[in-house]
Amino acid sequence: MSDPNSNTPKSNGKSRVWFDFKKSTRGSDVLVFLICLGIATVFWLFLSLYDEVEKDYDVPFEIENLPDSIVIVDQVPPTVNVVVQGKGVQFLRFLWHDLPALKVKFENFSSTSGYFSIPRQKLDGLFRDYFGQGVKIVSIRPESIRSAFTSNVGRKLPVVINCDVQPNMQYVISGPIASDVDSVMVYSATDLPRDLVSVETYPVVRSGLKDTTEFIVKIRPVEGLRIIPDQIRLTVPVEPLIAKKRTVSIDVVNVPDGVRLITFPSSAEVSFLVPMSEYGKESNIRLFVDFGTIDRTSQKVKVQASSGSLMLKNLSFKPDSVEYIIEAKHNNEPDVPTDTTNQPETVQE
Numbered sequence: 001m002s003d004p005n006s007n008t009p010k011s012n013g014k015s016r017v018w019f020d021f022k023k024s025t026r027g028s029d030v031l032v033f034l035i036c037l038g039i040a041t042v043f044w045l046f047l048s049l050y051d052e053v054e055k056d057y058d059v060p061f062e063i064e065n066l067p068d069s070i071v072i073v074d075q076v077p078p079t080v081n082v083v084v085q086g087k088g089v090q091f092l093r094f095l096w097h098d099l100p101a102l103k104v105k106f107e108n109f110s111s112t113s114g115y116f117s118i119p120r121q122k123l124d125g126l127f128r129d130y131f132g133q134g135v136k137i138v139s140i141r142p143e144s145i146r147s148a149f150t151s152n153v154g155r156k157l158p159v160v161i162n163c164d165v166q167p168n169m170q171y172v173i174s175g176p177i178a179s180d181v182d183s184v185m186v187y188s189a190t191d192l193p194r195d196l197v198s199v200e201t202y203p204v205v206r207s208g209l210k211d212t213t214e215f216i217v218k219i220r221p222v223e224g225l226r227i228i229p230d231q232i233r234l235t236v237p238v239e240p241l242i243a244k245k246r247t248v249s250i251d252v253v254n255v256p257d258g259v260r261l262i263t264f265p266s267s268a269e270v271s272f273l274v275p276m277s278e279y280g281k282e283s284n285i286r287l288f289v290d291f292g293t294i295d296r297t298s299q300k301v302k303v304q305a306s307s308g309s310l311m312l313k314n315l316s317f318k319p320d321s322v323e324y325i326i327e328a329k330h331n332n333e334p335d336v337p338t339d340t341t342n343q344p345e346t347v348q349e
Contacts, residue, residue, distance in 0.1 A: 051087065051088055052085060052086070052087060053085070053086070053087070053088045053091070054083065054084070054085045054138065055083070055084050055085075055086075055091055055094075056081070056082075056083050057081070057082050057083075057084065057094070057099060058079040058080070058081050058082075058099070059079060059080050059081075059082055059099055059101070059102050059127070059130070060078065060079055060099060060100075060101035060102065061076065061077060061078060061079060061080050061101065061102050061104075061145075062101045062102070062103045062104075063076060063103075063104060063105075063106050063116070064103050064104065064105050064106065065105050065106045065107060066106045067106070069151050070106070070149050070150070070151055071149060071150055071151075071154070071187045071226055071228070072116065072147050072148075072149050072226065073147065073148045073149060073150055073187055073188060073189045073224070073225070073226045074146075074147035074148050074226075075147070075226070076116070076145060076147050077142060077145065080102065080123070080140060080141070080142070080145075081139075081140070081141040082127055082137065082139070082140050083137075083138040083139045083140075084127070084131055084135050084136065084137055084138060085135070085136040085138050086131070086132070086134055086135040086136060087134070090131065090132050090134060090135055091131075102126060102127070102130055104118065104126065109122070110149065114148055114149060114150065114189055115146060115147065115148055115149070116145070116146070116147045116148075116149055117144070117145065117146045117147075118144060118145040118146075119144050120140065120143045120144050123140050123143070123144065123145070124137050124140070127140065148189040149189070150187055150188065150189045152187065152188065152189070154185040154186055154187040154228075155185070155186050155192050155196075156183050156184070156185055156186075157183060157184060157185075157186050157196065157197065157198050157199055158182060158183050158197075158198045158199075159179065159181065159182060159183060159184055159198070159199055159200070159201065159219065159232060160198050160199070160200040160201070161177065161179060161200075161201055161204075161217075161232075161234065162200050162201050162202065162203045162204065163177055163201070163203075163204045163217075163234065163236075164203070164204070164205045164206075165177070165204065165205070165206045165207070165209060165213075165236050166206070166207040166208070166209070167208075167209045167210070167238050168207075168208045168209060168210045170240060170241050170273070171209065171210055171238055171239065171240055171241060172238070172239060172241050172273075172275050172311065172313060173209075173236060173237065173238055174237045174238065174239040174275045174277065174278075174311065175237040177234055177235070177236050177237075178234070178235045178237075179232050179233065179234055179235075180232055180233040180235075181229065181232050184199060184219065184227050184228060184229060184230075185227070185228045186199065186222075186225050186226070186227055186228075187225065187226045187228070188224060188225050188226070189224070190224070192225070196222070196225075199219055199220065199222065199227060200219070200220050201217045201218065201219055201220065201232065202217060202218050202219075202220055204217055204234065206236075209236060209238045210238065210240075211238055212235065212236065212237050212238050212239075213235075213236045213238060214233055214234065214235050214236075215233070215234045215236070216231055216232075216233055216234075217231060217232055217233075217234055218230065218231045219231060219232065239275040239276050239277060240275075240276055241273035241274065241275060241276075241313055242273065242274060242275075242276055242279050243271065243272075243273055244271070244272055244273070244274050244279060244283070245269060245270065245271050245272075246269075246270055246283065246285070247267050247268070247269055247270070248267060248268060248269075248270050248285055248286070248287045248317070249266060249267045249287070250263050250265075250266055250267055250268060250287045250288060250289060250303060250322065251286065251287065251288040251289075252288065252289050252290075252291060253288050253289070253290050253291065254290050254291045254292045255291045256291065258328060258329050259291075259326060259327070259328065259329060260326070260327045260328075260329045261289070261291055261324060261325075261326055262324065262325045262327065263289060263301070263322045263323070263324050264322060264323045264324070264325075265319070265322060267287075268287055268303060268317045268318060268319055268320075268322075269317060269318055270285055270287070270305070270315065270316070270317040271314075271315075271316050271317070272285070272312045272313065272314060272315040272316070273312070273313040273314045274311060274312055274313075275311050278309075278311055283307070283309065283312060284307060284308035284309055285305065285306075285307050285312070285315070286305065286306045286307070287303055287304070287305050287317060288303070288304055288305075288306070289301045289302070289303055289304065289322065289324070290304065294324065294326075299323055299324075300321040300322060300323055300324070301321060301322060301324050302320065302321050303317065303319065303320055303321055303322055305317060
């Protein structure tokens with residue numbers, strides 16, 4: 001019994017149409033055309049490989065056998081731009097793979113005068129060997145390579161970070177900006193300048209940061225000197241700010257002897273923003289009134305605040321002023337704790 005859901009009849013129908021098409025005169029013509037087109041394409045590609053073409057390459061450049069005691073002072077270009085002319089088949093090996101580096105031996109091009117030098121004529125020969133003798137070198141940039149080198153001992157100098165970064169709203173830079181290195185080695189083919197005591201980075205200016213961010217920053221070069229490494233990695237720690245509240249007692253300061261100052265109320269509710277990592281920690285906030293700021297014509301005195309943390313933002317408190325009573329203190333009454341020698345730094349609201 002046949003399956004009613006079977007696709008066999010439909011499949012057989014499609015096969016029959018295709019079979020009839022191939023047997024027809026029109027179908028035969030189409031197949032012959034496609035075969036001829038494929039053969040012509042293959043022949044065209046084959047013949048085009050033997051046409052003269054011009055190619056532009058950026059060839060990596062490396063120096064081999066560089067002694068550990070030698071430092072190249074003038075930076076050697078990492079790549080050399082070469083325009084070459086030849087048959088297409090000669091460049092097939094460069095189509096599907098990364099260009100191999102042109103490697104030269106240090107001892108073959110170094111001189112006793114302290115220079116590593118490859119003139120244009122030598123570069124032409126190196127690139128003819130690189131691409132093959134049948135290839136014509138049209139142009140090379142740079143046309144020659146000449147760099148001073150030294151065996152002098154370098155000097156270790158600190159890096160000055162030139163950085164201006166700002167977080168987004170409701171975020172804060174939650175710590176010092178860190179660098180993967182704090183000093184670099186500086187080399188020169190001659191004596192290093194005595195007044196050179198540090199190097200600095202190029203300026204980094206960023207704003208609107210919402211997360212801890214890393215930057216790769218180049219060190220500003222100094223003419224005639226080689227700086228190793230020539231770049232550093234900066235890490236800027238950024239955290240979101242979270243709202244926090246707490247009740248803080250109001251202290252009194254600068255109260256004269258024989259006098260007692262009582263405030264109403266004696267505490268206030270403080271609101272502030274704190275980095276997420278600091279939320280569970282005790283916030284060092286102090287509220288106080290200064291006896292010396294009391295205006296006897298007013299029934300209230302202003303409350304001031306101080307904080308031992310720069311991480312606290314948007315600090316506010318209520319009430320911002322309190323009523324007060326000044327009483328004479330008898331000899332047998334205990335002193336009210338005051339701070340007249342180490343008055344807290346005021347935080348402006």
